[in-house]
Amino acid sequence: MERKERRTGPDRGEVIAVLRRVVAENGSDFLPQYGLATLCMLAIAATTAFSAWIMRDVVDQIFVEERWDALGWICASIIAAFVIRGFATYGQAVLLALVGNNIVARYQTRIFDHLMRLDMAYFTATRSGQLAAQIAQNVTGIRDLLNMTLAAVARDAVSLVGLVVVMVWMDPLLSLIALVIGPPLVYAVNYLMRRLRTVTREAVEVNARLLGAMQESVQGIAIIKAFTMEEVLAQKIAGLIAYAENRSNKIARVSERLGPVTESLAGFAIAAVIAYAGWRAAVSAEPPGSVFAFITALLLAYDPVRKLARVQVNVERALVNARMIYEILDLEPRQEDVPGAKELVVSRGDVVFDRVRFAYDGHRPVLRDVSFEARAGKTTAIVGPSGAGKSTLFALIQRFYDLDGGRITIDGQDIALVTKRSLRGAIAYVSQHPYLFEGTIRDNIRYGRPDATDAEIEEAARLANAEEFILQQPQGYETLVGENGVSLSGGQRQRLSIARAIVRRAPILLLDEATSALDNESEAKVQEALERVMKNRTTLVIAHRLSTVVNADHIVVLEDGMLVEEGTHRTLVKKPHGVYARFYRMQSQKAEDLLEYGAGQSLADGQGLEENIEEKRG
Structure with missing residues (x-):
């Protein structure tokens, strides 16, 4: 009692x-x-x-x-x-x-x-x-x-x-x-x-x-x-x-x-x-x-x-x-801006990861002392097997989470000391899994920059090779997309996501395998559009496909949360025992099999692809 x-x-x-x-x-x-x-x-x-x-x-x-x-x-x-x-x-x-x-x-x-x-x-x-x-x-x-x-x-x-x-x-x-x-x-x-x-x-x-x-x-x-x-x-x-x-x-x-x-x-x-x-x-x-x-x-x-x-x-x-x-x-946000946080000013767009360490909820580390530079106006490809920490890097540069150690800087400015709004305003992001919101096609592209004009939205759609299918919709740009774009194909949703990133006009571009949902013809068109958009922008790409990796200015290879290799395609492929060279040889040796059995397979899945090809050959 x-x-x-x-x-x-x-x-x-x-x-x-x-x-x-x-x-x-x-x-x-x-x-x-x-x-x-x-x-x-x-x-x-x-x-x-x-x-x-x-x-x-x-x-x-x-x-x-x-x-x-x-x-x-x-x-x-x-x-x-x-x-x-x-x-x-x-x-x-x-x-x-x-x-x-x-x-x-x-x-x-x-x-x-x-x-x-x-x-x-x-x-x-x-x-x-x-x-x-x-x-x-x-x-x-x-x-x-x-x-x-x-x-x-x-x-x-x-x-x-x-x-x-x-x-x-x-x-x-x-x-x-x-x-x-x-x-x-x-x-x-x-x-x-x-x-x-x-x-x-x-x-x-x-x-x-x-x-x-x-x-x-x-x-x-x-x-x-x-x-x-x-x-x-x-x-x-x-x-x-x-x-x-x-x-x-x-x-x-x-x-x-x-x-x-x-x-x-x-x-x-x-x-x-x-x-x-x-x-x-x-x-x-x-x-x-x-x-x-x-x-x-x-x-x-x-x-x-x-x-x-x-x-x-x-x-x-x-x-x-x-x-x-x-x-x-009453829940307190754990990621408030620090007192006196300043606006991020991007003059060039150099992104530096300096001994970055991170673990989700204090469990097994996801990134361990990762250091590299994504140079301004260049394309940096990040490759590695699943679970290596590639997507975590993208989450950290947008400050979705705070680092456990090290720092990330943009033009020498620690992103932990600037306002999150100004940081994210300088970044355009295209996810591997595009998400569309309730509203029209035009509304979804405009989310990239609310003050964008209709002309800018339509230009972004053209650059993303999306205008053709948009104009085929019942109301064109005013067509309702349904819940998460249920009325559109995966490739169409991805192209709208790319148009949203284009209209943002951000100096830093993050592409999480942005062409993974497209067929070969659409991929070629969007890749061409992205190459135009990527000019004069600092671009970080989570890359699985060989074409994206080969054309990158700099390649960073992650494995088990650590940076194991970095360089250009030419230098990395020459390392006989390197992780990147192994992935590359695995795909280049099976080029014809890739075309026949699995065009577009990822570097990270090379081993599984090889087994699949050998099984089909047998």
Whole structure:
């Protein structure tokens, strides 16, 4: 028992802290709207209390004393009360909806802006589908927390107070009997809140996993069908659905326990009041108006009592959602610009890797004391087997991660000491796996430079040999590309990615095997376009294909995270026991076999290709 008290204490403190934070961040921005909504709720509370109070005059003056002259003003006052109540209900509902929708929108914007500031390590460790689903579920928690709190205080609590005042005014002794249900009801609510806190968070997390898994399955539907994974994934999703259903059922069982508790307590209280009132009416000659007014107030008070009891349960759910949103917002980016960071100024474009060391999350080193120079205006090819660290070099030069040791400089400026925005603004990047965003073809090319003109976009498309297929689309440059360019072929997506890099006009160009998704004819066209674009730019190429390597001004060979060779094609191929020479001989000796069996195979896969060719020969 002592352990439970220690655990629930901090939770209550956390609840109060979250509530204070939500109010502090949003309350002052919506004071006029919340003020008007509060007035509407006070009007609802006042008219509710008036409906109970007027019952005494209805019974005593009309039915007992038969004062028919009072009938007019009593009926008029009742009509006025209900009209006011109707308009007030409408006003508070619309105002809270407008404020709530604005809060959801601002937190969606805030979360997205914050996510854009987080470092790559966060996204590497977080499943995108699950993150999106979690945000979609939790972002409404802030809105619900504010609106439910305001409604509970301004409408339900004030209504309850007004009705209790009427009850005490009509009969203090009967009021004391009715209010006996308060302590056990408070105890029951607190007990259910403790039970609900844990199960609600579990439900949010499992639903996020479920929606994330569904989203990933839709995105990877081609792989699912290609590998006949339908049944396997169906079973996995069914398991998550069953678990989510179980959590939701448990929430329903726990939260709805308040219903029978509230109803039972209210039933005992109302029955006791009616029994006592009936006994007193039998032994005395008092007019029954006060008793009727009291019973009306008691019956009307049951609704705000029930809402106040349930609002605590609902607020607890909203607090769970709000806490999970703040867990994201409170994440500190680990890659902030250093104090006093300057803008990168690229005069020539010399890129120097100086004893660079790096490991992901402190595990096995990926790069170990790698040093080389990519000279300005020249093409530097980076070759090596898979896992050698080629793509990591590209990630580091863009400062997606910070180095464990050494430094990278551009024209003598350490990239760790300049702003990330200016650094990345000086770099154009073409990934091996092109990614297109929602929007038109023109929009996707313009992402390279938002201020690019339509003429510049179309020129970039021509340079990337993309204009021909663009003009064949239904709306040309205004054609929607679909989710990640699903309506386009891999080669077409890659050419749009290259056009995006061209329109950026950056002095440094990073090409991660940019022609790997193209057929031979398209590759020749794009390679020709890239050669024009690469002039007067510092170009680093992750190269697998022989043609790219041979034409490079400088070649860097990586193996197991270390630089093992560097030089030109002419010098490296002459090293009889060199890694590069082995790759080159393997492909050059099989040139005819490459054409017949596997044109475009990578240097890194040379050994597997040789085995494949020998198998086919046999």
